[in-house]
Each structure stands twice: as structure tokens, then as C-alpha cells.
Amino acid sequence: MPFTIHVRMKKLGKQRPKELAPVLFVLERKPETVRELLTELVTLGVRDYNARKDEGQILPFLTKEEIADQAARGKIAFGMRNGEDACEADAIANAILCFEDGIYRVFADETELTTLEEAIPWTENTVFTFIRLTMLSGW
Numbered sequence: 001m002p003f004t005i006h007v008r009m010k011k012l013g014k015q016r017p018k019e020l021a022p023v024l025f026v027l028e029r030k031p032e033t034v035r036e037l038l039t040e041l042v043t044l045g046v047r048d049y050n051a052r053k054d055e056g057q058i059l060p061f062l063t064k065e066e067i068a069d070q071a072a073r074g075k076i077a078f079g080m081r082n083g084e085d086a087c088e089a090d091a092i093a094n095a096i097l098c099f100e101d102g103i104y105r106v107f108a109d110e111t112e113l114t115t116l117e118e119a120i121p122w123t124e125n126t127v128f129t130f131i132r133l134t135m136l137s138g139w
Helices: 034-054 066-074 087-099
Strands: 003-011 023-027 104-108 111-113 126-130
Touching: 023 034, 034 104, 066 087, 087 104
Parallel strands: 003 126
Antiparallel strands: 003 023, 104 111, 104 126
């Protein structure tokens, strides 16, 4: 049964003064653990990427705000990866390894989720926040 969640992505360093609005993701099922959450989100992302690639829609245009934000970081890019299909299994393994290595942290509302098998503390309007902790992780 499809399940909708709210996700915010942040990174350390220069932050925008306004709060980042959560993005809606429709997953195939409700994840019960951190591992399931990561797997569901990565699976959705890979499938979305591969579908856009096949439609010739890999690169949406950049807005003036996106260009200015990327310029402030020192690089303006569209994120193309030679148009090859992304491998779902490899992407999931990478996301899990990065979580275990502390490249990013995951919060359910104000609660940090620290292990892959940890149960997600669901509330009525849980918002997940992913925080990248290293400048080299590629978001």
C-alpha cells in the first residue's frame, strides 16, 4: 500500500536563512526501520532517475536561485552521470554504507535515528531530516 512521508535535506556549512520545506515522497510501503526507510527512498530515487533518463528528461532547467546557490558553493552543475542506468542494488548498498560511516544523519522529527535496525518512532506528521556531514558526499 503506498505511503507518503515528508523529508528535508540539509548540509552543514552555509545555510539558507529560511527553513527548508519538506518534500513529499510516496513510498511503496510504510518503512518500520531505518534500513527499510533508506531502501525505500533510494529505490524510489533510482527508479525516478532511470525513468527521467529514458524520457530524455534527466536535466530540468536551473532556476536563478539554484544557479546562485551553486555558484556560492563554487560549482554549477546539472548532475549528469553519462546517461547510464543507475543500479538500484549498488545505490542501496552505498546509502547504507554512507549511513554506517557517518556521512549523513537521519532524524525523525527531533529524534536522531542511529542504527539501521532501529524502529522508526512514527507520529501523526513525522518529518524526516537528512543532514550531510561531509562536503564530499555529493549532494
